[in-house]
Amino acid sequence: MNKNKASLGYDFIKGFIQENPTFSLAVGMCPTLAVTTSLVNGFWMGVAVIFVLTFSNVFVSLLRKVIPDEIRIPVFIILIATPVVIVELVMKAYMPAMYNILGIFVPLIVVNCIIFHRAEAFAYRNPVLNSAMDALGSGMAFTLNLMLIGGIREFLGTGQIAFGSAVFPKVPLFEPAAVMLTPPGGFITLGALMALLNIAVARASKRKKSESQVG
Amino acid sequence: MITVIKKMIGGVPVPGKKELSEKSPIEFAGIPGELVLFMSQHIGAPSVASVKPKDQVKRGQIIAEPGGFVSAALHAPTSGVIKAIEPRYHPVLARMSEAIVLEPDGKHEPAENMSPTASDLDGILPEQIRKLAREAGIVGLGGAAFPTSVKLAPPEDKHIDTYLLNGSECEPYLTADHRVMLEQADKVLFGFRALMKASGVKRGIMCIEDNKPDAIEAIKQAMSSYDGLELAVLSARYPRGGEKQLVHAVLGREVPPPPGLPYDVGVLVSNVGTAYALAEAILTGLPLVERVVTVTGEGVAKPSNFKALLGTPLSYLIERAGGFTGTPGKVILGGPMMGRALKSIDVPVLKGTSGILVLTKEQAVEEPILPCVKCGKCIDACPMGLQPLWISAHAERGLMEEAESFRAMDCIECGCCSYICPAKRPLVQWIKMAKADITSRRKAQR
Amino acid sequence: MEDRLLVTPAPHMKSTKTVQGLMLDVVIALLPAAIAGTILFGFRSLLVILASVASAVASEAIYQKAVKRPVSINDFSAVITGLLLALTLPPDVPVWIPVIGSAFAIVIAKQVFGGLGYNFVNPALAARAFLIAAWPLHMTRDWLNPMTYEALSSATPLVGFNATGQAGLTLTQMLLGQRPGSIGETCILALLLGGLYLIVRDVIDYRIPLGYLGTLALGTWIFGKPGALFQGGALSGVFLGGAFIGAFFMATDYVTSPVTQRGRLYMGIGAGLITLVIRLWGGYPEGVTYAILFMNLVTPLIDNYVIPRYYGSGHDAKARKAAGGETR
Ligand code: SF4
């Protein structure tokens, strides 16, 4: 029981560092680069992905013994498309402005590699609870990533960060760099963050190694 | 006025440094306390000793027979007693190798059977010259030490029309060939005509770099009395004296890529020193037991040109040249561009040793190697039209097949690329490694 | 004593050329243009130059310290990058622009890829492109009038030239650089002086500037006048805008230009063509930056296909021909 709990926790946590979808697996790059011109965009895109991912992971896991291996991909697509349509319709109805911004990238969640990746690599082989934890972890990490990239780009590109009605005021003397809102800006931010995460992981593992040697 | 030939692919202008020793006449170096004569001092099979320890020998007496078709005989440079036949450190092979050790008795007594074969070329047949070259142990003295008798008998299907005698001596510092041409112009031309006669070639061209005007003058004078000899004066540029470069510059012909040789385009090339040695053998009967060696560099007190007995220790010659000035930094067997740095000067003069170069401590510095900046200077400098930066980059990563596809095997190891590289990359070193690897793999496949 | 003899592989003689020396030559060659820029556009431009160089050198040192690589600022390559970037900036830009630009050039465009020798685009140009995208208004409006140091109200002469084919300047004005423009691009005489110095010193290959400026001049002559062929101002085409500094100092960067002589000629011609197309039919008034950046990216391709003629290749060609003749 204890063990299972620990592994549930691990399944949740691992999405943030070891299997961080954006920075270490580099999956789900289209929405990552395309919609992260602001923090808010990143947030809503992330929420949509969390919902779809949890839904699909749970159902794939539930049905994993029933789905024949040969046709699992089409089955996955159906299991994924269902929540995507739900998200799309809800967004259209309740937040049309955001839907217009995210545009094609909402329906495209159907073929988002994060979702496929988690379904194929995890949910298809693991029990329901673990799969749900995995989905939540990956999804939340993804959301955080998008918000981070979006926040950085929004701040550098416009000089402010707007979240709903709360707006961080413009910093005086700072002239926003328009390039950060363009695709190159997205790539530069992504690359820099990836490099930082790699450095951090390398440092941490080095420290662990030297500690274990001392011990 | 003679027109100076400038034609060359790539190449580099190197500081000549000839002034150190070009004015010193050739002197006999003397008889050292011990001579070391390696069985392998030429290309091909090692010689086979025909004497035993304790044997008394005289100057010019044969002490080792050729060990095969591509091989050379070896003779005693002076009279004395055979002390031992044992492995010694070979400076070119860089490993221990069988050698005959001779202890001179100081009498310098010539062997009885040593006598002139002919006094002019009319009295001697081509086959006789070839036989003599073989019996006298003559090899190319330019450095490669390829047996001359083999060179004089190219395959039947090759039609040879021109013989080039290479007196360009493009390596900086070295002046041995220069002095030989200046002091022994007649003998050089006699030997040249002998080479031509032995190989049945009618047209002979003397090739000299334009930085030796006195030698050019001497050769021109000596030449005026013969027909069929021409003089080609070439601009001083390294590696002017590479045989492929020479054939291209003088005749406008390009030797095919390896295994192509000059005879594939109807040309034979020999070195001035070789012609001189052959002349000596015909005119006096003395086989190849001594050669002219330049001992030079900023690190010796009195840069000189010596006639040294084969097997003379370098330490003896350096002592004769006034010894070191201060602490030596580097001692090089051969010239600075292609010579080999030695870790010890207790090694002997070989048939292919054209010079001993001593650099001072200040000159012998190792510069840090920087990443390639892709300046392309090595490409512009390569006389073979190669791209040294890519060959070496692949070789450095162990990608020998890639290196081969960039024509690594065409490299003549002249060192122009390493010389010119502003990042001081050891390009030719990597290329040599690639060549060695490719050669051994080709052998294994066979 | 003897075991202290140095044993290294041949050759035992090396040319006196060093990377550092070559780079120093480039710095020297850029000085006339920097001085001319300071005279033409005032003290402000000197400030921009100094800020840019300082930032480039500092970025290199800090980055190399941070990643624990040997600090190589004494090879002058960072100085060149800073200097080159500054010379292509409008004179009235705020000082933080060159500072950020140089830091970007050194860290993002050069060091991240492994430092000198491994960058695939010219760092100064990459930074310039970045600055144009980031702060387009500063990069296209902060011009000054030469000698009067007044802010410029109209566009630079190149804009007018592209539209009408008329330079509106005398030849002397163009040679001396008496026109609004980037700090170091206007004084053609100073650039020519530096460029010739580099060619004479065998630092750069004349083929790149020749191919570049030749193509641009020819193209401008043919297409430069709207509505008429063969009536464009060839000289104005190369004297206005950044073609000169680009051809002599940007496109000739060793690392990002082809390694063979023929390849370099192609690079020059290619850059000239792209510049022409951008100027005459593209959306930007000036295309030098993008033209050279594009050719930087094509350089590996050129190096792959344009190889020198090797010694003895005639025999191979003959053999191939013979073999081909037999099969046919
Ligand atoms: S050593 Fe080889 S690769 Fe280098 S320049 Fe000479 S021939 Fe060319």
Ligand code: SF4
């Ligand atoms: S000369 Fe040296 S730095 Fe220049 S391209 Fe060749 S290897 Fe690279």
